[in-house]
Amino acid sequence: AQSVTQLGSHVSVSEGALVLLRCNYSSSVPPYLFWYVQYPNQGLQLLLKYTSAATLVKGINGFEAEFKKSETSFHLTKPSAHMSDAAEYFCAVSDRGTYKYIFGTGTRLKVLA
Amino acid sequence: KAGVTQTPRYLIKTRGQQVTLSCSPISGHRSVSWYQQTPGQGLQFLFEYFSETQRNKGNFPGRFSGRQFSNSRSEMNVSTLELGDSALYLCASSFGATGANNEQFFGPGTRLTVL
Numbered sequence: 510a511q512s513v514t515q516l517g518s519h520v521s522v523s524e525g526a527l528v529l530l531r532c533n534y535s536s537s538v539p540p541y542l543f544w545y546v547q548y549p550n551q552g553l554q555l556l557l558k559y560t561s562a563a564t565l566v567k568g569i570n571g572f573e574a575e576f577k578k579s580e581t582s583f584h585l586t587k588p589s590a591h592m593s594d595a596a597e598y599f600c601a602v603s604d605r606g607t608y609k610y611i612f613g614t615g616t617r618l619k620v621l622a
Numbered sequence: 623k624a625g626v627t628q629t630p631r632y633l634i635k636t637r638g639q640q641v642t643l644s645c646s647p648i649s650g651h652r653s654v655s656w657y658q659q660t661p662g663q664g665l666q667f668l669f670e671y672f673s674e675t676q677r678n679k680g681n682f683p684g685r686f687s688g689r690q691f692s693n694s695r696s697e698m699n700v701s702t703l704e705l706g707d708s709a710l711y712l713c714a715s716s717f718g719a720t721g722a723n724n725e726q727f728f729g730p731g732t733r734l735t736v737l
């Protein structure tokens with residue numbers, strides 16, 4: 510069965526530093542891949558999605574993610590963290606076999622002043 | 623375009639009671655999915671409805687049920703509530719069914735507390 514692993518349940522970075530949030534999937538057939546963000550007391554909002562058109566995907570708020578088939582990874586990055594980026598981030602896959610959306614356990618990003 | 627709306631936003635119930643949560647998807651969206659979010663288990667998929675048919679179901683007991691109406695609005699019901707059912711219940715809608723490259727649009731959630 511498809512699974513998603515997010516390494517690090519909590520990540521802290523200084524304002525202006527690089528943000529790197531890790532996501533690995535398990536399927537040998539690349540699923541559809543997404544990153545979502547959840548701000549306190551809100552639902553999830555799409556940051557970006559992998560469409561197979563390009564391995565480097567650009568999303569909103571300056572985030573981007575690179576699909577690496579050889580590493581079964583879809584890590585999320587942002588060159589310079591802003592205080593407003595503090596939130597919980599979820600990697601998700603849409604499994605082509607079971608048609609289920611599977612979320613990772615989430616990474617809570619803290620941005621230090 | 624209005625987003626996904628969920629009612630009520632907050633709910634307090636006692637063990638043994640039942641509860642019904644409502645979700646109105648974005649206009650034109652035919653798929654509605656429900657998730658349970660808890661600090662310990664993260665986001666757990668409950669079920670998905672597409673054009674009034676349950677298309678997919680997660681690993682939850684039969685106390686959790688749902689339905690979708692012809693206008694795509696959806697309800698989920700939890701009977702015989704247990705303390706462990708306390709969670710944020712999120713509804714998400716998409717134009718197409720899951721399994722494709724469809725973005726899900728989430729509502730703000732209903733926070734259920736079971737005492």
